[in-house]
Amino acid sequence: xxxxxxxxxxxxxxxxxxxxxxxxxxxxxxxxxxxxxxxxxxxxxxxxxxxxxxxxxxxxxxxxxxxxxxxxxxxxxxxxxxxxxxxxxxxxxxxxxxxxxxxxxxxxxxxxxxxxxxxxxxxxxxxxxxxxxxxxxxxxxxxxxxxxxxxxxxxxxxxxxxxxxxxxxxxxxxxxxxxxxxxxxxxxxxxxxxxxxxxxxxxxxxxxxxxxxxxxxxxxxxxxxxxxx
Numbered sequence: 001x002x003x004x005x006x007x008x009x010x011x012x013x014x015x016x017x018x019x020x021x022x023x024x025x026x027x028x029x030x031x032x033x034x035x036x037x038x039x040x041x042x043x044x045x046x047x048x049x050x051x052x053x054x055x056x057x058x059x060x061x062x063x064x065x066x067x068x069x070x071x072x073x074x075x076x077x078x079x080x081x082x083x084x085x086x087x088x089x090x091x092x093x094x095x096x097x098x099x100x101x102x103x104x105x106x107x108x109x110x111x112x113x114x115x116x117x118x119x120x121x122x123x124x125x126x127x128x129x130x131x132x133x134x135x136x137x138x139x140x141x142x143x144x145x146x147x148x149x150x151x152x153x154x155x156x157x158x159x160x161x162x163x164x165x166x167x168x169x170x171x172x173x174x175x176x177x178x179x180x181x182x183x184x185x186x187x188x189x190x191x192x193x194x195x196x197x198x199x200x201x202x203x204x205x206x207x208x209x210x211x212x213x214x215x216x217x218x219x220x221x222x223x224x225x226x227x228x229x
Contacts, residue, residue, distance in 0.1 A: 001016070001017040001021045001043075001045070002014055002015065002016055002017060002217075003015045003017060003021075003024075003025060003028055004214065004217040004220075004221075005028065005032045005034065006217075006221050007032075009221075011214060011217060011218065011221075012032075013028075013032075014214060014217065015028050020045075020046040020048065020049075021045070021046060021049055022046060022048045022049065022052065025049060025052060025053075026052060029052070029053075029056045029057070034056075034057055035057060035058060036057055036058045036059075036060070036224055036228040037053045037056075037057040037058070037059050037060070037224070037228075038059075038060045038061070038062055038220050038221075038223060038224035038227070038228070039053060039059070039060075039061050039062065040062045040082040040083060040085075040086055040216070040220055041061075041082065042081050042082060042083055058228050059228075060223075060224060060227040060228050062082045062085060062086070062220065062223060063078075063082070064077045064078040064079075064080060064085075066085075066223060066226075066227055067223075067226045067227050068085065068088075068089060068223065068226075069089055069092045069093065069118065069222060069223070069226065070088055070089065070092050070114055070118040070119060070120050071118065071119050071120065072119075072120045073119050073120075073121070074121060074122055075122060080120075081110075083104060083106070083110070083216060084104070084110055084112050084123075085120075085219075085223075086216040086217075086219035086220045086223065087102040087104055087110070087112050087192070087194060087215060087216055087219055088100075088102060088112050088114050088120045088219065089219035089220070089222045089223050090102065090192070090194075090215045090216065090218040090219030090222065091112075091114050091190070091192050091219075092114055092118050092222075093218065093219065093222040094192070094210075094218070095190045095192075096118070097116055097118075098116055098189065098190055099113075099114070099115050099116050099186050099187075099188070099189035099190070100113070100114045100189060100190045100191075100192060101113050101114075101123075101179065101182055101189055101190070101191050101192070102114070102192040102194070102215070103175060103191065103192065103193050103194070104194055104195050104216070105128065105129070105193065105194070105195030105196070105197040105198060105201065106128055106195045106196070106197070107128045107130065107131060108125050108126065108127060108128045108131070109125070109126045109127070109128050109171065109174075109175075110123060110124070110125050111123035111124045111125075111178055113182065113186075115186075124178070126174065128197070129148055129167055129168070129171060129197050129200065130148075132167045132170075132171075133145055133146050133148070133163065133167055136163060143159065143163065144159065144160070144163075146160055146163035146164050146167065147160075147164075148164070148167075148168065148197070148200050149164055149168070149200070150168065150199055150200045150201070150203055150204075152164040152165050152168045152169060153165060154169065168200055168201065168204070169204060171201060172201050172204035172205055173204075175193075175201065175205055176205055176206065176207055179191055179207050190210060191207060191208070191209040191210065192209070192210045192211075192212070192215060193205075193209045193210065193211040193212075193215075194211070194212055194213060194214070194215030194216060195213065196213060198211050198213050
C-alpha cells in the first residue's frame with residue numbers, strides 16, 4: 001500500500017504504508033494537511049483508512065461510478081480494476097487526443113488501450129514477474145524461487161539464471177510482441193509503462209516508451225480533481 005502527496009499538480013512525496021496503513025497515513029495527513037484525497041483499492045483494506053480520509057479531507061473512493069476523463073464503451077465497467085482505471089486516466093491526462101497503451105507491471109501485467117477519442121477499449125492481463133517465479137517453484141518438485149535481476153543472460157548457465165532468463169526476458173519479449181500487434185492495428189500510439197518492476201524490464205524493451213513508476217498516482221490525481229471539485 002502506498003500514498004502520494006501532490007501540491008500544485010506536482011507529485012511531492014510517495015509513502016509506503018506499513019501493516020494496515022492507518023498510522024503511516026495519519027502521519028502523512030498530519031505532516032501535509034491535504035484538502036482532498038482519493039482512494040484506489042483492489043484489496044480488502046482496513047475500513048479505518050476510509051474513515052480517516054473522510055474525516056480529515058474531502059474524500060472520494062474510486063469506483064466505476066466515479067466521473068472519469070474517458071468512457072468505457074465495452075464490457076462491464078463495474079468489473080474494471082481501479083488500478084487500470086487510474087492508468088487510463090493518467091494516459092488521457094498526459095497525452096490527450098492520442099492513442100495510448102498503458103502497461104502496468106505489478107502482481108499481474110495489464111495492457112490497457114485508450115484510443116484518441118478517450119475510449120478505454122480494454123486490453124489483456126497476464127501473470128506478473130513475482131507470480132511467475134513463485135509458480136515455477138510451487139508447481140515443481142525442485143525448482144527454487146528465483147530472485148529478479150535485470151542483468152540476465154539470454155542463455156542461462158545454471159538453474160537460477162535459466163529461471164531469470166525465462167521470466168525477465170520472456171516478459172520483455174511479451175511486452176514487445178503485444179506492442180507490435182497494436183502497431184499493426186492502430187499505427188502510431190504512445191506506450192506508457194508503470195509499476196515497481198520497471199527497472200527489470202526497461203533495459204530489454206527496444207520500443208520507445210514513456211516509463212514512470214508512479215503513473216497510477218498521476219491518474220488518481222487527475223480523477224480526484226474531477227470528483228473532488
